[in-house]
Amino acid sequence: MNDKYERQMKKGVLDMLVLKLLKSEAKYGYQIIQELKEKSEETFLLKDGTLYPVLYRLEDDKLVASKWSETEGKQVPRKYYEITEAGQKALEEIEAVWKRISDGISKIMEE
Amino acid sequence: MNDKYERQMKKGVLDMLVLKLLKSEAKYGYQIIQELKEKSEETFLLKDGTLYPVLYRLEDDKLVASKWSETEGKQVPRKYYEITEAGQKALEEIEAVWKRISDGISKIMEE
C-alpha cells in the first residue's frame, strides 16, 4: 500500500531532479540513475525504463539536448544529456513550484 | 507549464492531507475544501470534483467512514467523514513515506 503512495508522490519531481543533476554537467542515462540512487540515499531507485522516457520528454520540450559520445575505441555508446538555457529557466520555476507545494503541505501537516 | 508540474506534484499527498484534517474531528466535504485552502494558504484550492473521489477512495479502503448529518430542520444535508482506526494507522505510514521522499528530494536539491 505504501508503494502506491510512494509512486504517486514521486510524480512531477523526477523532471526537477534530473534537471538539477544535469545543471552541473552533462551526464548519460545510467549515470543519472546511479547519482539519483546515491544522493537520495536509496530513496530514488529508478529503473532505466523509468528514466529514459523522462529524458525524452525533457528533450521534446527542449529543456535538455543530447549527443552520442564520440569516444574512440571499443565502448558501449553513451548518450549524453545537457541542460539547455530553457532547461535552466524551467528548473528555477519548477523549484519554486515545489517549494510552494511542500510548504503548503507542511502547513497542514505540522499541527 | 508550471500547472503541469503542480498537478503532478500534488499526486499522492491529497489522501494524506485529508486524513490529517479528519484526525482531529469528523468533517464534511465542503468543510475539508475550505480548511485545505486556509491552512495551506491558498496552495491547495480543490474543486469539489477533486475532493469527493478522494473521499470515496478512502472510504472504499476503509480508511474513513461516512454518515449523513441528522440535523432537524431545513438544511442542506451534509455527509460527515470520520477517520477509522485503519485510517489512523495508514496516516502514520503515509506520513513516513512522505518524509522519506521529501528528504530524498532535499538531499538532491540542496547542493
Added chain:
DNA sequence: TAATATACCTAGCAATACAAAGTATATGAG
C-alpha cells in the same frame, strides 16, 4: 425573482512512475 453560496455526485481526460520486454556490448569467472 434572480443570483449566489452551499453541498453533493459523476464521467472523462491527461500525465507519468513503473513493469516488462527487447537489443547490444564489455567484462569477469569458471
Added chain:
DNA sequence: CTCATATACTTTGTATTGCTAGGTATATTA
C-alpha cells in the same frame, strides 16, 4: 572459450489520480 553479469539504451503497456466540466438540489440574499 563460454556463460553470467553489468552496462547502456529503447519501447510498449498499465494503473493511478488531479482536474475539468457537467449535473442535481437547497438556502440565503439582493
